[in-house]
Amino acid sequence: MKQSKYFLKTSKTKPAEDVSANAILLEQGGFVHKEMAGVYAYLPLGLRVLEKIKNIVREEMNSIGGQELIMTSLQRKELWQKTDRWDDKKVDIWFKSQLKSGGEVGLAWSHEEPITDMMRSCIASYRDLPVYVYQFQTKLRNELRAKNGILRGREFLMKDLYSYSTSPEEHEGFYNRVMQAYLNIFKRVGLGNDTYVTFASGGAFTQFSHEFQTLLNEGEDVIYLSREKKIAVNKEVYTDEVLQQLGLKKDELEEVRASETGNIFNFGSTKSEQMDLYFNDEEGKKKPVILGSYGIGITRVMGVIVEKFHDDKGILWPDAVAPFQIHLIALKGAEVQAEKLYNQLLEQGAEVLYDDREVSAGVKFADSDLIGIPVRMVVSEKTLAQESVEVKKRNEAEAKLVKIDEVKSIFSQ
Amino acid sequence: MKQSKYFLKTSKTKPAEDVSANAILLEQGGFVHKEMAGVYAYLPLGLRVLEKIKNIVREEMNSIGGQELIMTSLQRKELWQKTDRWDDKKVDIWFKSQLKSGGEVGLAWSHEEPITDMMRSCIASYRDLPVYVYQFQTKLRNELRAKNGILRGREFLMKDLYSYSTSPEEHEGFYNRVMQAYLNIFKRVGLGNDTYVTFASGGAFTQFSHEFQTLLNEGEDVIYLSREKKIAVNKEVYTDEVLQQLGLKKDELEEVRASETGNIFNFGSTKSEQMDLYFNDEEGKKKPVILGSYGIGITRVMGVIVEKFHDDKGILWPDAVAPFQIHLIALKGAEVQAEKLYNQLLEQGAEVLYDDREVSAGVKFADSDLIGIPVRMVVSEKTLAQESVEVKKRNEAEAKLVKIDEVKSIFSQ
Numbered sequence: 001m002k003q004s005k006y007f008l009k010t011s012k013t014k015p016a017e018d019v020s021a022n023a024i025l026l027e028q029g030g031f032v033h034k035e036m037a038g039v040y041a042y043l044p045l046g047l048r049v050l051e052k053i054k055n056i057v058r059e060e061m062n063s064i065g066g067q068e069l070i071m072t073s074l075q076r077k078e079l080w081q082k083t084d085r086w087d088d089k090k091v092d093i094w095f096k097s098q099l100k101s102g103g104e105v106g107l108a109w110s111h112e113e114p115i116t117d118m119m120r121s122c123i124a125s126y127r128d129l130p131v132y133v134y135q136f137q138t139k140l141r142n143e144l145r146a147k148n149g150i151l152r153g154r155e156f157l158m159k160d161l162y163s164y165s166t167s168p169e170e171h172e173g174f175y176n177r178v179m180q181a182y183l184n185i186f187k188r189v190g191l192g193n194d195t196y197v198t199f200a201s202g203g204a205f206t207q208f209s210h211e212f213q214t215l216l217n218e219g220e221d222v223i224y225l226s227r228e229k230k231i232a233v234n235k236e237v238y239t240d241e242v243l244q245q246l247g248l249k250k251d252e253l254e255e256v257r258a259s260e261t262g263n264i265f266n267f268g269s270t271k272s273e274q275m276d277l278y279f280n281d282e283e284g285k286k287k288p289v290i291l292g293s294y295g296i297g298i299t300r301v302m303g304v305i306v307e308k309f310h311d312d313k314g315i316l317w318p319d320a321v322a323p324f325q326i327h328l329i330a331l332k333g334a335e336v337q338a339e340k341l342y343n344q345l346l347e348q349g350a351e352v353l354y355d356d357r358e359v360s361a362g363v364k365f366a367d368s369d370l371i372g373i374p375v376r377m378v379v380s381e382k383t384l385a386q387e388s389v390e391v392k393k394r395n396e397a398e399a400k401l402v403k404i405d406e407v408k409s410i411f412s413q
Numbered sequence: 414m415k416q417s418k419y420f421l422k423t424s425k426t427k428p429a430e431d432v433s434a435n436a437i438l439l440e441q442g443g444f445v446h447k448e449m450a451g452v453y454a455y456l457p458l459g460l461r462v463l464e465k466i467k468n469i470v471r472e473e474m475n476s477i478g479g480q481e482l483i484m485t486s487l488q489r490k491e492l493w494q495k496t497d498r499w500d501d502k503k504v505d506i507w508f509k510s511q512l513k514s515g516g517e518v519g520l521a522w523s524h525e526e527p528i529t530d531m532m533r534s535c536i537a538s539y540r541d542l543p544v545y546v547y548q549f550q551t552k553l554r555n556e557l558r559a560k561n562g563i564l565r566g567r568e569f570l571m572k573d574l575y576s577y578s579t580s581p582e583e584h585e586g587f588y589n590r591v592m593q594a595y596l597n598i599f600k601r602v603g604l605g606n607d608t609y610v611t612f613a614s615g616g617a618f619t620q621f622s623h624e625f626q627t628l629l630n631e632g633e634d635v636i637y638l639s640r641e642k643k644i645a646v647n648k649e650v651y652t653d654e655v656l657q658q659l660g661l662k663k664d665e666l667e668e669v670r671a672s673e674t675g676n677i678f679n680f681g682s683t684k685s686e687q688m689d690l691y692f693n694d695e696e697g698k699k700k701p702v703i704l705g706s707y708g709i710g711i712t713r714v715m716g717v718i719v720e721k722f723h724d725d726k727g728i729l730w731p732d733a734v735a736p737f738q739i740h741l742i743a744l745k746g747a748e749v750q751a752e753k754l755y756n757q758l759l760e761q762g763a764e765v766l767y768d769d770r771e772v773s774a775g776v777k778f779a780d781s782d783l784i785g786i787p788v789r790m791v792v793s794e795k796t797l798a799q800e801s802v803e804v805k806k807r808n809e810a811e812a813k814l815v816k817i818d819e820v821k822s823i824f825s826q
Binding site for chain 1: 535
């Protein structure tokens with residue numbers, strides 16, 4: 001992509017209202033546009049990052065048998081009344097609206113009720129089970145205080161997976177596969193070393209739910225972490241009784257702040273019973289379906305990555321989620337050679353942002369650091385004199401000269 | 414994809430409330446789930462069709478220089494007040510809601526105002542222009558009477574493209590490229606022969622807008638069509654004066670019903686002036702940006718395709734948008750050979766739905782006709798006796814035997 005033609009406008013001035021690194025850098029870098037607090041549009045550069053994260057999540061969901069679908073934003077009141085979650089006193093983040101044809105409608109903050117209701121027309125027998133379906137869907141949550149850029153939004157993108165199983169055993173088998181898939185995802189997006197399975201409160205059916213908490217000073221949660229055992233306990237269930245139950249001792253746990261990037265809920269048969277989702281087992285006996293729900297905040301993950309990987313000049317994207325692989329920069333007098341190299345790299349299938357703009361070298365370098373593409377390649381009269389380009393990784397201080405002929409072989413996969 | 418594992422439940426009973434073919438067949442075929450009138454979830458089979466349509470549209474948008482982004486669902490009241498489109502008396506399809514933090518918020522029925530406002534921070538000089546950006550976005554419209562399945566929804570998927578140009582001439586050049594791209598899209602999705610550029614009312618700035626109307630008895634619009642000149646006039650502007658202006662005579666025009674699958678609006682500088690979007694030209698003179706907006710109803714296109722391509726047994730998807738290319742059916746006793754062929758076809762990169770279920774041949778054939786995958790391949794003891802499979806196209810009456818060895822070469826591209 002030629003930067004002169006790309007819809008990408010960086011800014012030197014920090015947004016006035018924001019203090020968190022992700023809000024500042026994503027907006028300054030031209031990744032997002034803030035529509036209102038907690039409501040962000042994703043510009044071409046930001047959408048590329050989102051799609052990279054989505055594709056990693058999609059691959060891992062497919063690999064455990066998940067099938068993608070898409071539910072609706074408009075939701076029926078009566079479904080949420082069945083589980084007593086319509087009332088604003090019970091769920092305080094609803095956006096609701098009036099239908100012109102009469103009655104109220106809810107805007108999706110979650111999809112457990114509609115998808116479980118839908119399953120009533122799809123699941124009748126044990127032969128129809130198990131079902132593992134997921135979606136990437138915009139959630140709307142009427143937060144009183146949206147904050148920290150895309151870490152806590154009023155409108156955000158979530159991947160939610162639902163499992164419908166015949167028995168607690170079948171459920172548990174899948175539950176464990178999701179745990180592993182989630183660990184794979186966090187590893188692949190660059191958060192593996194800082195993301196811990198965390199015991200949290202489980203709601204009506206089970207004692208615990210599992211959260212995936214990524215260590216972050218700006219995170220909203222406090223967890224007690226054993227780095228050695230790779231396990232943590234959310235403050236909300238941090239009691240002597242729970243610690244004993246989990247075989248953990250206070251002195252091996254460290255109090256740290258973290259951001260909840262994923263979570264897993266086991267609903268058992270509670271919701272199915274509330275919503276009348278039953279199946280006939282092999283002996284013809286009517287049984288409630290066992291439900292699990294598994295979320296990953298896609299936009300939040302993007303925000304956490306920025307919080308963790310940035311310096312005072314800008315973002316340092318991990319390779320797997322970077323909007324482009326290579327930021328190619330042409331300096332004055334080297335445009336012809338740079339364009340030639342650009343075309344060669346494209347032919348090899350590399351993802352290249354090519355800064356062909358007529359602006360100063362200083363502006364180009366500053367933008368390149370701000371945007372944070374993993375590899376910067378500079379072509380100048382000086383490098384061309386040595387038949388080379390200057391290659392610098394965003395996360396390394398030193399640049400090195402690489403012969404143009406060798407650039408090809410480095411980036412051909 | 415093995416059908417026994419696929420989240421796909423067809424139904425023999427027609428949905429009670431619906432009369433249009435797309436509503437009935439898409440729901441019976443397991444493509445969609447009706448959440449409420451005009452609000453549909455897309456199940457895995459339906460999502461595959463949507464993604465095929467989206468990818469065709471995406472390719473054509475990219476080929477004319479469009480860049481993909483994604484705007485927000487939550488919208489600010491004050492932006493729409495600037496153009497006098499907030500008031501329910503002016504726009505009667507708003508969904509609105511209250512923010513917990515105070516004030517009203519709108520749910521996106523269109524994005525012209527927010528995207529044009531956003532451009533104020535991206536466009537300052539002629540050097541920043543032109544800008545061509547598009548999105549695939551869910552639109553919410555509070556229709557009093559949603560009808561005809563996914564033809565007119567209260568929640569639906571739209572591709573909307575916006576062009577920001579320095580001059581009417583630059584605008585017109587791009588406008589014409591979009592016209593051509595749209596014709597390519599309708600051709601590729603199978604609607605080329607029935608989709609006509611149609612003159613319709615243009616609103617405040619121009620006399621006409623251009624609609625893309627696909628001939629359809631169930632369509633909501635009436636147009637006057639010259640098949641010979643490949644041009645049509647919407648009933649709303651069908652006057653003697655307009656006909657004279659367009660050089661058309663009444664007796665060469667045919668009155669037909671059609672569905673508006675695409676439209677193009679030229680806003681000129683009106684909206685930019687209302688919303689304060691100006692740029693400095695090469696001489697430093699302040700000028701309003703010229704705006705065009707170009708929509709295609711992605712879910713409506715899917716519905717129109719079903720309306721046009723179905724028979725009394727089910728859907729007949731055009732190749733380019735079919736959820737799978739091949740529906741492979743194993744009959745009793747031929748499961749081992751069928752599975753082998755399934756794996757071979759997958760290796761060749763074919764998209765195959767493999768009916769490995771333990772149900773009768775009759776059920777399999779009926780489901781196959783209902784779902785409407787272009788090529789059906791049946792493996793049975795009878796066909797295997799001749800080292801063959803039975804191949805039948807959904808849109809042809811006759812099946813033919815093809816040697817298994819030759820199947821490979823037919824479907825390797």
